[in-house]
Amino acid sequence: MGKQGAGKGRGEGDAHARRQAIIDGLLADALRPAFGYRIPSHDALSPDIRRAIDRLLAKAEAQRSRCLTYDDLEEALPPRDVSAEDLEAIFWILAEHGIEVEDGEA
Numbered sequence: 386m387g388k389q390g391a392g393k394g395r396g397e398g399d400a401h402a403r404r405q406a407i408i409d410g411l412l413a414d415a416l417r418p419a420f421g422y423r424i425p426s427h428d429a430l431s432p433d434i435r436r437a438i439d440r441l442l443a444k445a446e447a448q449r450s451r452c453l454t455y456d457d458l459e460e461a462l463p464p465r466d467v468s469a470e471d472l473e474a475i476f477w478i479l480a481e482h483g484i485e486v487e488d489g490e491a
Contacts, residue, residue: 400466401459407469408455411476433463434471438478445484453479453486 430438440461445453458475479486 397464400464404459404462404467404472407467407472408458410469411473430471430474433465434467434475437461437463438475441475441479442482442484445479445482451483451485453484455486455488458486 438461441453441457444457444461445451476486
């Protein structure tokens with residue numbers, strides 16, 4: 386179930402659906418070779434995406450876990466629509482730290 390609360394309307398649900406579609410596409414693309422792809426620099430990302438990554442890294446460290454959930458990811462993302470490039474960068478940087486994002490309990 387998605388998060389519901391005061392002030393949360395259809396726009397956030399639409400944004401969540403778009404994010405999930407992007408995540409699904411990234412997972413499908415993960416099987417393709419990444420020839421010529423340069424791992425994104427943390428410093429080159431927008432400040433809100435850097436904060437999201439920092440929150441995810443801190444959560445993994447606090448839990449002493451190498452696995453986070455999609456709910457963890459969703460909670461850390463900024464309220465704006467996040468681009469496919471931003472999500473890809475998040476996954477790459479987490480992977481550099483040995484952290485995976487998957488369904489279920491962390």
